[in-house]
Structures are given as structure tokens and as C-alpha cells.
Amino acid sequence: MKVGRRSFLSFLLGGAAGTALSPLPWKLMDDSSIWTQMWPWTPVPKDGEASYVNSSCTLCPGGCGITVRKIDDRAVKIEGMKGHPVNNGGLCILGLSGLQLLYGPTRVRTPLKRVGKRGQGRWEKISWKDAVSEVAETLGDLREKGQSHTVGFISGSDRGTVPRLFERFLTVYGSPNLIRTPSIIDSYELALHLMQGAQALPGFDFENANFILSFGSGIVDGWGSPVRMFRANSVWRDTGARVIQIEPRLSNTAAKSDKWIPINPGTEAALALGIAHVIIAESLYDYNFIDNYSSGFGDWKRLVIDKYSPDSVATITGIDSTTITALARSFARAPKPLAICGRGQGSTPGSFNECTAVHALNALVGNINKKGGIFAVAEPDYINWPEVEMDATAASGMQKDRLDGAGSKKYPFSRYLLNRLPQAINSGEKYPLKTLFVAGANPLYTMSDSKTVKKAFDKVPFIVSFSSYMDETAQNADLILPNHNYLERYEDIPTPAGMPKPVIGLSRPVVEPQFNTKHTGDFIILLAKALGGTMGSAFAWNGYNECLKETLGYKWRVMVEKGFWSYPDFFVQTHEESFDTASGKFEFAPEETGALKPFKPVNIEGDKTNYPLLLVPYDSIRLASGVVGDPPFVVKSVDDTVLKGTDVFIEINPKTAGEHGLREGQLAMLSTPVGQAKVKVHLFDGIMPGLVALPRGLGHTAYDEYLAGKGINFNELIGPVEDPVSGLDAAWGVRVKLAKA
């Protein structure tokens, strides 16, 4: 039979009719629509049992309580813990994004030993056993040679059991070189020590204050315990408290405040003294406090009255004298005024003079250790370990001067001076640093003058990082001994930054360790045991968890259940018992503080001719500039007038930009005496003319592709400036030259 065209068409027609009468087209249509709506490669979260774990966030010193939602064994969401004394249910954007640090690609998955050149990124996996013996061997050798003091330890904190284990280890090993990373807390601690004779942390009763005079503190930009500050800021809206923000740039905090007073940068101390002048001259101060509980007021008063009249302060600060007078009056007349300092997030200690001047304002209005005021909060004394027994090597090692010069003749009162360490290593004046441990810190990123820091690190023959993430310091280490991530480990978090009463938070494992990591506390115990002798016997615990449980004693159970311990019997000291100075009173001008010397601005780097502008950093809650970098989710939230692609924007007043012939979005070259960088220009009316502002927290070279290589690290452009009294870094900015690129 011949198959003709008609037959063929007929066949097709029959086929078409049959197909239409079969389920094939309809089923295919249905399936393909299901397929396109649920691409098989789109991850679908697994179903399972929901549970919640209470813990503490340790991504910043804020110490927020967190409640982590889990589906089976997987953590799926971090929320603020309801009823927690710090954050009561709130959480910041970094805390919310913590899971990206837990499960993200930046984790160090196993102990790593460097095989290539430093920083080359070539590593060899080693076992924990080998890691312990390798470190023990190096430390043992140094000790045998009588060089135990050449071991240094940079730690993000010196409070709580883990940092205390570091301290204990160094003591029994024989090195005085435990160095805490700096912040405004250093200045406050020193001020409380010298003016009140207290070894304590500053605590601020923000919730009860009703007039907040902030000398550049980023109240909603991450200062102190960020979430607590957000909440306090909301409380102030309800209670009608006033917030006065003094800083040269319209930050988010300034924008949210009741009044923003732009000030010539670095002249805050003079303004504080000018305010004091008006308060004293108009007799607005607290007579009871001044007469009965203060000492040295007369001398200080003379200085303030002589040198800081509103008119002379107006010349220094650029704020007109009527504003200063009005400000002083409203501060002194407010029922519960509170003055605070620490620029931005308070990540630099700043000028000591400034801190004491601001603190003196609080004393003038008598709100020391008083509701709505500032408290000296002693560290909770729950760590009571047996005294260590030191052998001769340890004793002689501990006798050596600290490499950073803290506690030396020059800076007798400072406890840690990390900013002086690079110079000490590079100059080699005292002794070389042979081994450096870094835990809870990322000095290669956070320390200013990155080049000098890098040079100093290059001179240290053996660097060990305990970082959970591949950060800048870990990248340049010889050995990475990854700690569990903060959601995988137990740790006590004593009194978060700025809390007016002691609280101990408990960070506890939310999930099992995801990788071959080890708790740094466990490592230190193992290391001490491997070294043996007095060191082994000082660390009798079988592991860190045992140590923590034993240390916390009866508090342990409550903390596991609630997530924190607050001291129910905590009471505020009366003014009679508050001050442990020689006079037993509040010292307005202790000799050591140099408070009686006239105001001298911090001598920031760069000369006016070559560097006509001033570069200042600014902080944002969207940019983590401390020990951890931004997780991808937080990077995404950064505005594109701050970061666009890999370009960072500087903020500059349109007037200044005009003088330099710069337009919005244009590329410019920023040069300081320390370094230079290519940036883009963003015109901003909210910044004083003559200033250039650059965000902190960008310009990472480590971490993942979402963060690395984006923007510029501010610390590459600025060097430390030693404060003459404290020795801490007092730099608030650096002089800069701006040219079209």
C-alpha cells in the first residue's frame, strides 16, 4: 500500500486527536508547571521538630541573650532572648546573621599548619594531638632557654573563664605579655581607677537617665551594648528624655537625636570643660556631692574658670558661646543628666583627657553611682581558682617588663597597650617576641597602621591563631587551631559593655561542632598538661566544660536554664563607700591624669600644607569592624552610597568637594601620611566642611567573596597616636590629601 501525502496527514490528524484524548499533554503541562515552580536545584529547608536553645551572642562585647530556633539538629534562626537583662528580645543585624558564620564558607574546619610562605594560603591539615605537641615543643624550648617572657597573647577580652585561663597559663608559664584589644573601656577603666580608686567597668543607667550628652558616641550606631542602646533610645522617646549628639558628622545617632551640635573634631574635651565652666560659674553643680564627696575641686575649678570660658571654648570647638551656655544649663538642670564619650562604636580608647573631662561633668552634677547615672561596676568575683604555683622560670619571666609598656614607669596605670606592641617588636629595643597567640581578636585587621602591624608580625617567628574563621590574622599565622564557633561552645560572658549591674551570660552549644574544631579553653588545658610541671598542676581540670561548671558552682544550673545569671543581691554603693582613692573621695584632678594641664588637642598625624583635609572614620551598625567581619546578609544591607560593588564612598561636604573639583560618584585618591586608597566621592551636607569621612569595617582581605576586597580598611590609612597619660591610642582621625584619581 502506497503511503501518500493524504494518508500521512490523516495519520498525523489521528495522532493529534488521539493525543488530545490521552492524558499526555495535560499531564505534561501539569508536571512542567510543577517543575518550573519548584526547580529541583532550589534548596528546600528540611522539615523536622522545632526547638529553641537559649544562649549568648559573643559577636561583639554587647553580650545579648539569644534564642536560637532549631529544626532537628539544624539552627535556622537567631532571635533575641525575651526577658534577658541586656536586650530583652531585641537583636541587631549582625546577631541575626550569625548562622551565616556558623554554616558559612569562612570556617576553619580543622587544625591547619602553614606549608607555604606566610599569608600564601597553603596549609596542611594536622591532628589536634600533633597541634598540641607542636605548640608544647616550641613553648618548652623557649622556657628552657629562659625566654618564657617572649611569648605574647592577644586576647579580645580579659574577663570570663577563657581569658582567665590564658592569663593563668601565661603566669604559670612565665610571661607578662597578655594583651587585651583596646576600646573606650580602657580609657573609662583608667578614669575610674584614678578618679574613683575603683578597679571596675563603667556602667551607665541609660534607661533612667533623661538628658544624654553624647560626645560622639554612636548610641544607635553600635556603641556599648548595641541592642540595649536601641532599646534605651526608644525608652527616651517615650519618657521625653533629651539626647544631644556632639560630633562633626550627621551620623544616624545625630539624626535621631534631639539636637545635633557639629564640633571641630578632636576638641570635645575643651567643650566638656567649657560646659563645666558654665555649670561652676552659674553654681549649677551638685553642692552636696562636691562638698562632701569630692577632692581637688578647687584646683580644677580654677583651671576651668580661668581657661574655659564659653568664648574661648567657642574658638576652639567652633560652637558658639550661647549654644555652649545653653547646653550647660540644660545639662545641669536636667533631673538625671548623663554624659558619655567614646566615638562611634567606641572601638578606640581616644584621648584620656577627654574621657576624664566628660566623666568630671557627671561628677559635677553628682550622678556617680546613682540612678540614671554612671556606675563603677566591679567584675563579678565568681572565678576563684586556687593560686598558681610558679617555678623559678615563671617567676623570673613574670618579673620582666611588658613588651607593650603597660605598667611601666611611663604608663604606670595602663593595663594593656596593644597599640604600642608593633613599634616595640619592630624597634627590638626590649626583647623580641618569639611566639604570639591570638584569640578572640583579629589584630591584622583592627589595628591601625596595618603596614607596620604586618611588619611586626613578620618578625614574630611563631604565630598561633585560635580563630574559628579564616580572618586576616589566621591567614598570616603559622598554625590555626580553630575554636568552636560561638554557637557550638560553652563560655561565660561576664557583664556586657556598659551594663550598670553585673550579669553573667552563658554562651552554650546550640548545635554540635560542625567541624574538627576544639574549644580554645580545652586546648590551653591540654597544652599546660603537655608542658607538665607546675603548668600541668595549675590546670587540674579534665576539660574546659568541667572548669566552667566547677567555677560557676551553684549558678551553673540557673544559667543553663535561663541563659544568664544576674545578681539579685546587687546593691549600689553609697557615696561614702564608693571612692577608694587616697582622699576617699572623688578626685577631680588626680595628679597622674594631667587634668590640671591646659587642653592640648591630640596631635594627629600629617601636616596642614601637604594634607589640607581631615579624615575621620565613622561606624555603622551595618558594618562589623571588630573581631568578626560582616556576614553576607549584613553586607547586603549596606547602602550604595557607602559601598557600591567593590568601591567605597567617602563622605565630603559639597563645598569642600567643589573646592577640590570633585563631583558625586567621581573617583578620588585619598592620601594620608600612612597610606593611600582609591575611593569614590559622595557629597553629604551632613558633614562639616574640611572633613572627609570613611566607614570602618570594610576593606577585608580575608573572609569570603561576599566581604573580601570590598572597600578600604580605614586602619590602613591611620596610625596610632600615643596618649601622653594613658599611652593608649588617642587618634580620632588623620590629615589627608584628596585628589582626582
Add this chain to the structure above:
Amino acid sequence: MSALDDNAKEIAEDAGGGGGASSSPEVNTKEQDKGSTGPVILFFIAGLLASLILGWIIFPKLLYSKKKQPIDFNHVLHMAEVEDGCESCHFFREDGTYSGVPKLDQCIDCHEEIQGDSPDEIKFVEEYISKGREVPWLVYSRQPDCVFFSHVAHVKIAKMDCVTCHGHIGESESLKIYEENRITGYSRDIWGKSIGGFKKNTWDRMKMDDCAECHRTTTANIERTGVKTPTKRVIDHLVDVVSPGTSMSEKGSSVQTERGACFVCHK
């Protein structure tokens, strides 16, 4: 071009083919018709049959891949051992969420040691229990991720029994072959065994039409009634077009479902 040329030639030949019998073109045409109607119909039927066979028989065989469960499971045996029926193992958690397929935690009490000598039992204990690995069960009733479904609303509040949707699986002595749709990756049981979508029992298929079947008819005090299925929607639209204004259906804010919101059931 050459193909076109060939066609043109063919057409020309066809047209000129009757040149020899030009005296009686009518008859000629009739004859031609007579001669070709048979095969044309035959071919139509052949095409029809072939495509029907393809669509009804071959297509489902191609569409689904057959997978065996990792181990077999006897529901009858377990039902005899438990007190609470299905909910003994497929229980509701305290927060009201539904646990679904049991995890090892529920099995481990009895199956820490091998029970009996069935090869599946030995495999279960050795491969899964002792290694702490969850059994990768293939779930016949798993709906696409975009479907919201609350067991607690149906079982606890509406007091429906398991059989209405899941059939008599609790009376099975072994697990049937899992047929996976090669395109979507979901089980055949969602569309139903019948490729034509016909069903005898409520549990034969679980597409949106089947949800709607109940939700349209159950008592009005249940909020989610009157769900319009895609099929009903098409019909309603046709009615609307043919005689506007006669349609009785209420219209909600959603253009697609003509109800309040899609997101009650769809993610």
C-alpha cells in the same frame, strides 16, 4: 529550497495526473476519492490508536521511574504492637506540628537488637540503627514545597481520619514500589495511579482538585470552603463568556482563584 522545489513538482504532477482522463473530470475525482478514503481513514485510526496507546500506556511507563524503599516495612505487624493506632508513630508534637515519617528515635527502643530474622530487619539494625543513620524513606504523600498543609487542622480540629487521604496503608504488610515522576521528582501517588486522573476513593489522588472537592462541600462554618480549582475556574470563565452575569460564584480579590488569598494554601 530543494525540498520546496520537490513539493512544487509533486503538486504539479498531481494536478497534471488527471490530464489523460480530461473528458470526464467528475467521474475521475469520484474514482480517486473512492480509491483513497479507505487508507485515509485507516491511517487516521492508526494514528489515533497509536497516540492513544502512547498517551495511556507507554507515556506513564516512561514518566515514572520505579524505586524500591531502602527497607521494607510491615504496618500490620506494628499496628498490632501499638495502642494509639497511626498516631503512636505518626504523632503530633507538643507544638501541634506533625512528625510525619518516624525517625530512628522512635524505632530504637525495640530495634536496638535485631528482632526476628527478616533480611530487612537485619539491614535496618545494621545499616541504620547501629550507625545512627536515618532511613531515607521515600514518602508517597510528599506534596511540593509550595503547598501548605496542616495535619493538625484536619486531624484534630476537623476530626478527619487518616484513611480519607492516606488510604489503607496501615493495613499493608509491605511497602509498594515508589514511582517517582521524572519531571517533578514527586511521587505518582499525588497525581494518582490512574494516568487519566480518575479516582474511586478519596485517597486515590491528592491534587488541588481533590483538596477542593472537600473544601467546596464541607459545612460552611469551616472557613476554607469554596476553593476554586483550576478546572472549575476554566468552566466558570467559559460560562461567563457565553452568558455574562449568570455565574453564581462570588469573586474575591484574587484574580486567579477569585477568593481572598492564595497564600492560605500556597507558599
